[in-house]
Amino acid sequence: MLRCILPHGVSSAMVTTVVDHRRRIPCSHRVPCNGGHPAPPASRIDMLRFLSSSHAVHALIALSILASGVFLYRGIVSNPPVAETREQAAALPHVEAITLATDTFPITLSSQGTAEPAVRMQLVPGIAGRVEVVGDAFEVGASFREGDLLVAIDARDYRIAVLDARARLAEAEASLQNEEAEAKRALEDWRSLGHAGTPSDLTLRKPQLASAAASAAAAEAQVQRAELDLERTRILAPWDGRVSERKVELGQFAAANAVLGEICRQGSFEVRLPLDARQFGHLSSEQLADSDIAVSLDARIGDRTHRWQGQLVRSEDIDPTTQQLFVVARVDDPVSDQGLRLRSGQFLDAVIAASTLEDAVVIPHRALTDSGDVQLLTPDNRIERRQVTLAASNNAGVAVTSGLDAGERLIVTPLPGATDGTPVQAAIDGKAADNDGT
Incomplete structure (x- = not known):
């Protein structure tokens, strides 16, 4: 059995009449409701039908939301929020500076080269014949002693x-x-x-x-x-050395001028080191003539750095292709400070002790800007750009011959694109400076 909840003010007779009307029941078959009272007029029935439908509920909800939105909009427009403004002080860029001083500056020249035996000799028998004996020491890389038999011919x-x-x-x-x-x-x-x-x-x-x-x-x-x-017919080792090349086998016929192999004298090595024109300008002919220029030669092998000591003994002509001049360093002691014996073909990093500058102003590499100048810190903590003349450089820094004086404050963390007079906040020699530059 279906039950219907009627809106307030609507009687069951009205609903019966509406239902009968929708079913189009003839008037002669309609039963009067409410004790025989006549049915309500058609306009009232339409109104009741509309109010009892779901469309009315939806429309009322939409009108309520719209009214609430209009009310809120008017409230916001009439009372807009005010944003708080705070004034922030502009932060000055931070730099680090050092106080310059004069010092002696050793001029070192960096280069690279390959170690080669100072004495190298090809074995040529001078006679023809069949190879009868190949010595045990005549193998590539093997060491031999003076007088050892290398090759014997019939x-x-x-x-x-x-x-x-x-x-x-x-x-x-x-x-x-x-x-x-x-x-x-x-x-x-x-x-x-x-x-x-x-x-x-x-x-x-x-x-x-x-x-x-x-x-x-x-x-x-x-x-x-x-x-x-x-x-x-018996080729003996002329001195202690090593075999660098072998070109003969047992039973082979050797001509009188055939090269049987190559041997290197053990002990002294030479390293050809290329220098550009700027580097070679730090070497004098007197130094080269006296062979008193020390050279340190390093090689990284495994987890150790081995070092050999040598001397520059001569210079060669300028290479017309590269325009580099070669100097030759000689190593008489082939054993490194770590006990490793130098071998032919070893690649070495060389540092040549050319000369020493007295009373030079030395600055860190990082103090130079991309344009080649430096930035100084004025007494009132402002930037001053200055051009300088560089004399030489090494791993420790760069020697400046003009443009800087002892006691001036050099910015070692230059600001890219900074102009003269730019105020900065500085730390001088590791200590923060006051606004007045002290």
């Missing part, structure tokens, strides 16, 4: 040549002795015949004697040459 033919040369020498010496005896006999015969004066050279057989002496000397030279060739 010496049988050269031993025979020595024997043949000695036989020829004996024959020539015998011929010389015969000629000497003949010359002595000729002199005795000339005297026995009672000739007066001095006998001629032909009488004394001097030409024959000279020829025999020359033949004996030639035979002696042949013996020496044969013995030298025999000695060359």
Whole structure:
């Protein structure tokens, strides 16, 4: 059974009439409501129908929201919020400055190069023959001692040549002795015949004697040459060193001018170091002539930095392609301060102690601006830009020869784009400065 909740003021008879009206029941079949009272007029029925529908509820809600919005808008317009304004003081840029002083400045020149043995030699036998022995020490990278056998060539033919040369020498010496005896006999015969004066050279057989002496000397030279060739069949190490290259194998035929390998003398090394024109200007010809310029050579190997000490010994010509001048540093002690032996081909970073500047103003690298000038701090804590002349630089800083004086305050954290007179807040020598610059 359905129940209907009627709005206030609406009777069940009205609803019955509305329902009957919507069903279009003929008037003759309508039953009077409320005890036979007549039905309400049609306009009233339409009004009740509208009020009982959901559209009316929605319309009332929309009108309520609209009225509330209008009320709030008028309240905001009539009483707008006022934003609070606070005045903020402009913060000055912060810089760090140091007080300049003069000091001695060692001029060092940085370069790089590769270590090469000071003495390098190619092994050329000078004779031809089949390689009979390759020494155990004749391997690339192996070390050898003076007198060690490196390569031996088949010496049988050269031993025979020595024997043949000695036989020829004996024959020539015998011929010389015969000629000497003949010359002595000729002199005795000339005297026995009672000739007066001095006998001629032909009488004394001097030409024959000279020829025999020359033949004996030639035979002696042949013996020496044969013995030298025999000695060359055994190639011995001339000094202590290392093998840097090997080009021969056992059983290989070696020509007289063939290169069997290359060896390097152990001990001294040389490093060619390129310098540009600005760097070379710090070296004098007297220093190069006296070889008193010290050079430190470093190499990073593993977690250690090894250092070798050397001296500049000479300079070479300028390279026409790069316009660089090469100086040569010599290392006589191949053992580093960490106990590592220097090897051929080792890449090294070099620092050359060129000279020393006296009473130089030294500034940090970071104090230079991109334009090459510096920024000073005035007594009233303002920036002053200034051009300076740089003499040299090293890892510690830059030496300035003009433009700065001792006692001035240099900004080591320059402000990009700052102009003269820009006020700053400074910390001088690690301490904050007052507004008056103290």
